[in-house]
Amino acid sequence: MISRASEAVRELPAPPIFFGLFAFAVLGVLLYLVLRLDRD
Incomplete structure (x- = not known):
């Protein structure tokens, strides 16, 4: 499960x-x- 989360983080475009x-x-x-x- 943790490795899956790290993989998803690595695929972020930025x-x-x-x-x-x-x-x-x-x-x-x-x-x-x-x-x-x-204010108007």
């Missing part, structure tokens, strides 16, 4: 740090838009 940065950027943009629209 390193895990990329997904973390991408998620952080998306959340940051959404938060910015919400705050900007809320």
Whole structure:
């Protein structure tokens, strides 16, 4: 089971740090838009 999980991780198209940065950027943009629209 553990070897199966490691194989799935190895097949990711990009390193895990990329997904973390991408998620952080998306959340940051959404938060910015919400705050900007809320001010109007």
